[in-house]
Amino acid sequence: MTVETAIRVENLGMVYPGGVRALEGVSLEVHAGEFLAVLGLSGSGKSTLLRCINRLIDPTEGRVWILGEEITGARGARLRGMRRQAAMIFQQFNLVKRHTVLTNVLSGALGRSPLLSSLLLSFPAEERQRAVAALDRVGLADRSTSRADALSGGQQQRVAIARALMQEPRLILADEPVASLDPALRHSVMRHIEALNRDEGMTVMCSLHDIDLVTRYATRMVALRDGRLVWEGVPAEFDKSTFKEIYGEDAQPASNTGF
Amino acid sequence: MGWKDDEKVRAAVWEKSLARLQATALDAVLLGVTLLMVEFLVQAFSGRRGPTGLLLSAEQILDLLHYAWAAVGGLVLALLWNLFYRQVGSSLGRAWVRGVPEWEAPLEWTQTLRGWFTAVFIELTFFSGWLITELDLFTFLTKFGKAADIVRGLMHPSGAVLHEGLILLVQTIFLAFMATAFAIPIAFVLAFPSARNLTRNTLTARIAYTVARTFMNFVRAVEPLVWALIFISWVGIGPFAGVLALWVHSVAALTKLYSEQIESIDTGPMEAIAATGASALQVLRYGVVPQVIPPFLSFTIYRWDINVRMSTIIGFVGGGGIGYILKPRVDLGEWGEVGTLVLLIAGTVWLMDVISAKIRERIV
């Protein structure tokens, strides 16, 4: 076995309770250590795919393996243990607004913390040190006692990245991590995710809809259209015709994308 | 392929007949009630006299209406209307269940039978209501004299009960406070199983939801006054009975408010916490509790406020507090003393209102 498989998705399908089909027959592999971008129009099923992988929602068809272990069908402590391996970063940051920045970062350690003291928001000293270090890495060590909602969007997303780091996962699932940020701030957040990938060796699967960001950060990319996987390749292979294939005939690449 | 289509067709047919049934049933009720109101008004204005020679009272007329015939008549009319809806336009029931069809949408209400029916229905309700509740403008405008005594008394409060009133006012406030305080932990625990968004996933959770909701709705349906009577015969007359009555009611009311708050939270943080591998309790503690604490506090203070007001009524039947000494004064017609007590209550309620509004502002 030359390339280790971090995530394996086989024939994944999802029909929401209302009857909306969001995914159909999606199969893919994410190799250990790569930065895989997931492309697609909004509504193409990117969030659904990512959420099925750590079982925030239950797919209606198909199977998913994380680091060789099947997560579909897993329950209780086993499911939680597998979730710990895959940290998630959300478009809306999803911090606990009324908690401090430090407590938000510490919550990344919940999976390995003793239940009772964690319910009292109390964590061991070494976890606190780890949290401060994680905050330091995203450049927010001086904001640890601020309330999370006092921070700007870009800062909140960096706190969310610190929370992911705190989790000590082997995978990062990021769902349009910079889509609700000012374009000028996008790279400052993406660079931190890139660092997790490059320096910590974490495998990243990240949905993005800005082609610029994809070509800049991803090592490989897949594209969804109407819930189906329609393209798979490396950024260098991506061109005008691929663009049309993914986004439809009517779509126009933004003028600055270069083709 | 074939059987699937078949099934779809069957499902569609079934859905259509169900909708028809609903529409007709709704119309039957509306038309039946209309017939009854018409009959009521005809009887009322026919000048018919009862065995005593007096004009029939509204209650007597209600007693002799032809309910069965109205039901049959309503059903027949509803069937006819739903059968000939193309000719006369959709009925109310049909419009409600299936929506207003396109070709009727541009019509004004005066251009549809449905519109006229609605107008007549509202008029009939108003006139029947006037008679049934025995509204009497003449008496209202000419017999003010007796009530004037009371108003005069209220405007000239007597100092005789001021001392006793103030002491019992303190009791009232604490009575309301204890009832609220004891209600908080129980309502807090019950609120989580009573929230729909937390109880969809497993069968156990759904059962817990049903049990908690049923219990809460039952308790809430019983008026605090009734609880007061129950507890008075249980622990005897006095403030303790009042505390218990308000407590039971507050548990139900707070559970409802708390759970509605839980249902409206942002699920994002919950998902983020769950994604870290946290357990269900940790998800509640980190993803739910921080979001609901401020509104919970504000509801709770508001509830205390309501309980102060309610305890006056509870006191009337023997539940302690200031209402308790109000009742004998009312019975004896000591309007000056009643005036003092009413002013004390009004002042406290106003003060509580202001304070609780200020605190609530700060919390959120």
Ligand SMILES: Nc1ncnc2c1ncn2[C@@H]1O[C@H](COP(=O)(O)OP(=O)(O)O)[C@@H](O)[C@H]1O
């Ligand atoms: N909770 C939900 N309930 C019902 N339908 C949903 C839900 N979430 C997403 N969908 C639908 O599933 C499809 C895919 O959505 P999503 O995975 O959010 O796409 P993307 O993230 O690519 O924008 C869309 O048609 C969307 O409307």
Ligand SMILES: [Mg+2]
């Ligand atoms: Mg999305």
